Amino acid sequence: MLVLIAYWNAYAYDKDRVHPLLNEKAALQSQNFISVLMSLGYKEQPPNDILTASYVNGRRIKEWLQEGGKDEDSGSRSLNHFHDPTKIWNQSGLKNSSFGASSLLWAQDQNSNTWSWLSAQNYYYQALTNSQKTVREKNFADTFQALGQVMHLLADASLPEHTRNDIHVFSWIDKELR
Numbered sequence: 001m002l003v004l005i006a007y008w009n010a011y012a013y014d015k016d017r018v019h020p021l022l023n024e025k026a027a028l029q030s031q032n033f034i035s036v037l038m039s040l041g042y043k044e045q046p047p048n049d050i051l052t053a054s055y056v057n058g059r060r061i062k063e064w065l066q067e068g069g070k071d072e073d074s075g076s077r078s079l080n081h082f083h084d085p086t087k088i089w090n091q092s093g094l095k096n097s098s099f100g101a102s103s104l105l106w107a108q109d110q111n112s113n114t115w116s117w118l119s120a121q122n123y124y125y126q127a128l129t130n131s132q133k134t135v136r137e138k139n140f141a142d143t144f145q146a147l148g149q150v151m152h153l154l155a156d157a158s159l160p161e162h163t164r165n166d167i168h169v170f171s172w173i174d175k176e177l178r
Contacts, residue, residue: 019069023151024062027051037061057141064141068115068148069155080106080113081156084163103153103162120146 027033034050042054042061051062059067072078079100084092093102101109110118120143127139156162 015070015073019073019152019155020066022155023065023069023148024051026151027065056144057137059141061144064144065148065151068145069152072115072149072152081153082162083157103157107150107153115146115149117150120150
């Protein structure tokens, strides 16, 4: 009898690997996003990856999206990554909003969240309309980072842990310490 054992690293909670990769792959799958980039003058070059070939404010578009995916888990921001769809929005965050807002509200909160969807829209508007090239470049970079941060929230919303008040970070830390 032959027994094979497979071993691989699982990075389910690794913000440095999973969310950046999810953001990159999701952006590449969006034909609308790619079309908008091309209409803005960004060019696809071999290997047909506009996110890698195009630079904004000194970094690849891909890197800004990835940075947003990583940064959204920094500090206390991650407390706003939960939404219980069985509750009203202002009570649907982590532990009924005692610790954090619903991810749906957080993604739209321009006052407390510098990287909200509304902030991304404002950065994009400034990138399109400002007369100074350096200001436009900075705002395009901020647009892509904000998109990356909101994409992180969308990805989290697909996980049961983020819909049932499961503070899984602590269980992950506990496993790492064993």
